[in-house]
Amino acid sequence: MIPLFTSGDLVVTFHSRAKVGDVVVMDLPDYGYVLKRLKQVQKQSVMLGSDNLELFSSCCGVWQSKKHLIGRVLFSINLKRKAFIKFRPNPKSKTEYPHGH
Numbered sequence: 001m002i003p004l005f006t007s008g009d010l011v012v013t014f015h016s017r018a019k020v021g022d023v024v025v026m027d028l029p030d031y032g033y034v035l036k037r038l039k040q041v042q043k044q045s046v047m048l049g050s051d052n053l054e055l056f057s058s059c060c061g062v063w064q065s066k067k068h069l070i071g072r073v074l075f076s077i078n079l080k081r082k083a084f085i086k087f088r089p090n091p092k093s094k095t096e097y098p099h100g101h
Helices: none
Strands: 010-014 023-028 032-041 045-049 063-065 069-078 083-085
Touching (some): 010 023, 023 045
Antiparallel strands (some): 010 069, 023 032, 023 069
16 A cells, blocks of 8 residues: 555554445455455445555455454554654545644
């Protein structure tokens, strides 16, 4: 999910109903923890996508069971910079989360 997230970022999630456009964390059997954007949602499954179109991820573009969904990302902290990242989880949402100083 580069450039929005980088390796080592701490993400805070909330287990709630995720919708198309949200960034989520999933614990997938063949991949472990992944951080991806929801592209489609069905009753029992979701399809993931990546913001970085230059890299291919085989967990994207296929249906994944909702039972592996950890939660929707609320915000992230870049531990290297020790600062909050201003983040809008859903591009259609107008809500922005505060960032620390």
